[in-house]
Amino acid sequence: MLAEKSAPKTGENTWLWLLKIGSGLLILTILIIHYIVNHFIGEEILLTYDEILRYYSNPIVPIMEGIFLIFVVVHALLGLRSIVLDLRPTRAVLRVINGVFGLVGVVSIVYGIWLLVVIASRGSAG
Amino acid sequence: MGTPIWKITCQVYRQKDGESAHYDEFVMEADPEEYVLDVVERIWAFHDRSLVFRHACHHSTCGACGMRVDGVEKLTCITPIREVTRDGGTIKIDPMRNFPVVSDLVVDMGLFYRRMEEVGHQPVLPVNEAGVIEKSRRPKDRDGQELLRLADCIECGLCISACPIAVTNPNYLGPAVLAGAQQNGLDRDPHLLEMVDNEDGVWRCHSVYECTAVCPSYVEPAWRIMDLRKQVMKARFKRLFQPERK
Amino acid sequence: MGESLRKPTTRAWMQAWFDPRRRDLGTFAFVLNRITALGLTLYLFLHLIMLGNLARGPEAYEQFLTTIEHPVFVFGEYLVVLAGLIHGFNGIRVALTSFGIGVPYQKRIFVAMMVIAAAAGIIFGVRMLTV
Numbered sequence: 001m002l003a004e005k006s007a008p009k010t011g012e013n014t015w016l017w018l019l020k021i022g023s024g025l026l027i028l029t030i031l032i033i034h035y036i037v038n039h040f041i042g043e044e045i046l047l048t049y050d051e052i053l054r055y056y057s058n059p060i061v062p063i064m065e066g067i068f069l070i071f072v073v074v075h076a077l078l079g080l081r082s083i084v085l086d087l088r089p090t091r092a093v094l095r096v097i098n099g100v101f102g103l104v105g106v107v108s109i110v111y112g113i114w115l116l117v118v119i120a121s122r123g124s125a126g
Numbered sequence: 127m128g129t130p131i132w133k134i135t136c137q138v139y140r141q142k143d144g145e146s147a148h149y150d151e152f153v154m155e156a157d158p159e160e161y162v163l164d165v166v167e168r169i170w171a172f173h174d175r176s177l178v179f180r181h182a183c184h185h186s187t188c189g190a191c192g193m194r195v196d197g198v199e200k201l202t203c204i205t206p207i208r209e210v211t212r213d214g215g216t217i218k219i220d221p222m223r224n225f226p227v228v229s230d231l232v233v234d235m236g237l238f239y240r241r242m243e244e245v246g247h248q249p250v251l252p253v254n255e256a257g258v259i260e261k262s263r264r265p266k267d268r269d270g271q272e273l274l275r276l277a278d279c280i281e282c283g284l285c286i287s288a289c290p291i292a293v294t295n296p297n298y299l300g301p302a303v304l305a306g307a308q309q310n311g312l313d314r315d316p317h318l319l320e321m322v323d324n325e326d327g328v329w330r331c332h333s334v335y336e337c338t339a340v341c342p343s344y345v346e347p348a349w350r351i352m353d354l355r356k357q358v359m360k361a362r363f364k365r366l367f368q369p370e371r372k
Numbered sequence: 373m374g375e376s377l378r379k380p381t382t383r384a385w386m387q388a389w390f391d392p393r394r395r396d397l398g399t400f401a402f403v404l405n406r407i408t409a410l411g412l413t414l415y416l417f418l419h420l421i422m423l424g425n426l427a428r429g430p431e432a433y434e435q436f437l438t439t440i441e442h443p444v445f446v447f448g449e450y451l452v453v454l455a456g457l458i459h460g461f462n463g464i465r466v467a468l469t470s471f472g473i474g475v476p477y478q479k480r481i482f483v484a485m486m487v488i489a490a491a492a493g494i495i496f497g498v499r500m501l502t503v
Contacts, residue, residue, distance in 0.1 A: 014362045017329045021470065024463045031456070046437060049430040076413045082332075083406065085325050088295050108420060118427050198395070290399060332405075333466045335398035335478060349475045356472050 016078060023075040030068040057123030062116040069112040077101045131155050132213040136165060138177065139220045140230050147227075149218070150174065158208035163191050166202065166219065166231070178230040186342055189282030193231055194220040199284040201342035222287035224296065235283055241299060242281055245322075246315050247306030250274050278345045279305060285337035285347050297326045301337035301347035304328060308350035312357040323358045401462055401482050408459035415452045446500060453496050454489075461485035 037055065038047060047055065056062055084097050134156050141147040152169050163181055170177040182188040184203045191202045195210050196218050211217045225233035253273040285301035286292050292300050299307075304327065307318050322328050331351050338348040425436040439445070465481045468474050474481055 014359055021467050028460050049433045076416055079409050086294050332402050334402040336396050339396040352469055352472050
């Protein structure tokens with residue numbers, strides 16, 4: 001029976017997929033805001049160091065950018081994982097991939113949030 | 127008088143046990159209104175009796191004659207010559223993709239048929255349940271008897287051949303199987319949930335829609351996969367809030 | 373039940389995914405989405421690393437800004453914008469159809485989405501690539 005052969009599949013399920021689609025749509029909306037702020041509000045096409053500090057001193061901003069960061073990283077890694085799944089990894093390889101992607105995700109998010117905190121605090125201080 | 131006879135070249139995929147695959151060329155005369163399957167049959171009858179191919183009803187009901195013509199999946203009994211080539215043209219005839227080749231143009235459909243049975247694809251449906259795609263206009267039953275009709279899917283396998291995901295992943299259930307699961311329905315058969323809610327089931331689909339493009343029988347497998355996703359999501363949400371229910 | 377599932381050869385795989393001849397629009401959408409996904413992911417991690425320059429202070433950041441004024445970088449950024457547009461708009465189509473919305477028109481939705489992406493791409497191109 002195919003159901004027995006496949007046993008408990010952890011590869012992909014409703015929730016992971018909903019997370020991917022949901023994060024994708026959320027990214028689209030925040031991306032527009034993120035892009036407009038970074039490229040259309042300042043004097044030049046790119047914000048200067050001081051403009052960035054001023055932008056991030058408003059507490060709403062690091063929160064929004066933080067949410068943006070989390071969802072982008074989640075979406076990207078889930079997507080990469082989907083591509084890997086298309087190549088039929090064995091259970092063992094999939095576990096390793098899950099571990100590696102999980103690690104990369106956590107490190108990226110922690111690093112990103114650290115950056116946000118640094119910039120935001122500089123903004124309020126200076 | 128009548129339609130002119132064309133001269134076409136057919137490059138036919140050949141593979142016998144133990145040999146490597148190659149193409150044999152046959153120059154055939156063909157009426158543009160006749161079908162690719164007819165030409166293949168004539169190749170067999172008059173040129174090479176060792177050519178192996180599958181065919182039965184010759185009117186798109188049995189699903190036996192699926193092949194690839196110039197790389198595109200076709201049900202060859204209803205594919206006229208004029209649709210795939212012109213006078214003096216060349217066509218390449220290959221077996222379907224994503225199935226093991228048994229001999230020449232015949233592929234092993236065993237696993238596929240078993241999967242169709244696993245998901246409980248209903249070969250016969252009450253007419254009332256038909257027309258899933260348009261708004262149902264329920265026909266009246268005569269004499270209180272339920273009118274039945276054959277299901278759309280003829281299990282020809284063309285959709286599986288066309289699916290790019292099935293190329294890299296033979297474990298992927300594939301459009302026909304998932305469409306069969308959708309048609310059966312999670313309501314009727316809740317144990318299907320485990321079978322399709324995983325990385326070899328509904329979530330492996332990448333919305334390519336090649337399956338619907340090549341289906342000769344209006345099954346619309348891509349739509350059914352999306353509908354099956356809705357059924358799966360509904361079932362999962364229900365379980366979240368009512369974990370003890372069946 | 374030992375059936376041999378035919379293992380795909382690399383050639384079969386490449387042909388299936390990258391041969392656009394006589395394949396339907398959907399394959400094109402799928403391949404585009406995948407390529408842009410990989411490009412955007414690469415950009416994401418580069419972007420995160422480059423943002424470290426902000427933490428190193430204004431001098432490091434200004435230095436970085438002058439580096440990326442080079443036309444190669446500008447063009448690269450334009451490609452990222454294009455990739456984002458294509459991936460995002462096709463993603464809308466995938467999200468819609470996955471919830472059963474607009475499935476009979478999915479091809480038209482794809483074309484419409486790509487037209488919007490192309491239009492936006494031209495606007496961005498003019499803004500970014502002309503001095």
